[in-house]
Amino acid sequence: MGDSRMTGASAGLVIDDLSIGFAGGRREAISSLSLAVSAGESVGLVGESGSGKSLTARAVLGILPPGVAVKGRILFDGASVLDLSPQEMRKLRGSGVAMIFQDPMSSLNPVLSVGDAIVQVILSHSGVSRGEARSRAVELMQRVGIRDAASRASSYPHEFSGGMRQRIMIAMVLAARPRLLLADEPTTALDVIVQAGILELLADLRRSEGMGLLFISHDLAVVAAVCDRIAVMYAGEIVEEGPTAAVLSQPNMPYTLGLLASTRRVRGTRRLSSIAGAPPPPGERPSSCRFAARCPLVVERCLAGPIPLAHVAPGRTARCVRAAEVSRLDPSIFASTEKVVHV
């Protein structure tokens, strides 16, 4: 992470030492977060609700709630996003950075047919003719899995189901051909077949247009299918980062292991594994390891002071004093979380 300044001028996103605080900075929601997404690269951001994933994405898009205190730097294609004027920011949004929201169902204009809505986006971001824009809109609708796209293009948002509206929203965002897409749980509400189609579309856009992707999800299997690298967030911090397959097969942080345990659904076992307890909210986070209270491996060292995000292997970082041991453990250590032993 320390070399992020050197990549400052390169194509893509660089988040450098970002902290975001509410209540005049007293309740810190995100602490010293550094993360990079190069052009064409796909990075997964995982973690529980409230860990700061969505807030991170909103900071990149410049749509933080008013009154928050922001420290650090966000660079997109070398330009500092936090220093852009409102006009420059507007220009950046859409074709530069675009975002698919978790709940896009209320974000469609009810008096505009969905085809026209997508056509408008295409026309405002490229110089094609109306007819060309129209056929591209229909093609995009097909690609997000809408049957009879040509005839459905003249339908209005209320004539679609919730899942279909979400797909139309995705088509609309992609119509702008963003160079970086921030996707916040884009497929969580969709069934697996539609999800597979949308994930494939995102992969295509990365390959063909070099679109960067910051993919926020709590579904590790989806992240594994989509992302080259994965960053795990817990209580406002990145606690582990590295190549997706390496991190998920041998996590260096017990929290990642706990997430993996929660997703294992082995028929015949009596209960699902879970991570007992809940993450500490902003303002109640300890200065030592933030996961310690829920960690089955906690030792005294964990509670002594801040734990740095350390390099643990080539391209991999983790925030855990027992990182090396953790990589040898199996998710089953979370199987009986009732019997957590505190040292």
Place this chain on the structure above:
Amino acid sequence: MSSPLLSVEGISKTYQPGRSFLERRSIARPSLIDVSLALDKGDILGVVGESGSGKTTLARCIAMLEHPDTGRVMLNGEDLVTMPGSRLRARRRLIQTVFQDPYASLNPRLTVGSALAEVMLVHRLETKQGVRAKVMELLAQVGLPASAFDAYPNAFSGGQRQRICIARALAAQPDILIADEPVSSLDVSIQAQVVNLLLDLRDRLGLAVLFISHDLQLIDFIAPRIIVMLAGEVVETIPDGVPIQDAKHAYTRSLLEAIPSLDHIFRAETNPTRRETR
């Protein structure tokens, strides 16, 4: 042979196109076509299918929140569909639902204690004097602290709210719990907690559970028997003892194939130092 606790026999439901501008629809498509199922005490029946497949309509028809056009919903041998309203009201208590969104299904102005007490008082299951103790018992049963009694829903996280919703359903002392995507809006780590709670309650109270989800792996874990729905119809029934991977219907197979999986990562992993720990 004694009749099962719940027996749904060939129910169909078509929503008629509304007259208002916003509900205008050109064709009325049936939401439920000739669906039958049986559920006994302590059973868990899984229902899977994509959005719009009729899962929720099925749940609403069983809970008699919706009146099926044809067919019977037999509870303890009595048909709820033809039952007059006064008697139906008393039976309704026996079938309770937990909905997907725990943020939308709790009254923000009612304390958790009063929301739960209200259910018991409305159904005359408790007296005003005894209700507090009973609510406390219920809170403990779903793993919420006693302090939850005087708190408002906004003080709770999604997982805790879903526990409150489950407690509220249990307050009516139902025989059948319909869980309609009960964990879909929760984090994976919290999903596991809520699913385990449902399994515990089934064991302790002998509840019959209709578990609706679009998550095939979760359904396969929690439900011995599974029905697969597509466009309002049950296209496949997977009996007890058959893993969902052995499903036969083309649609079920396509669902299975579309699930992203972590297996390839674990299979590729060859690290000999990894070992099972306890």
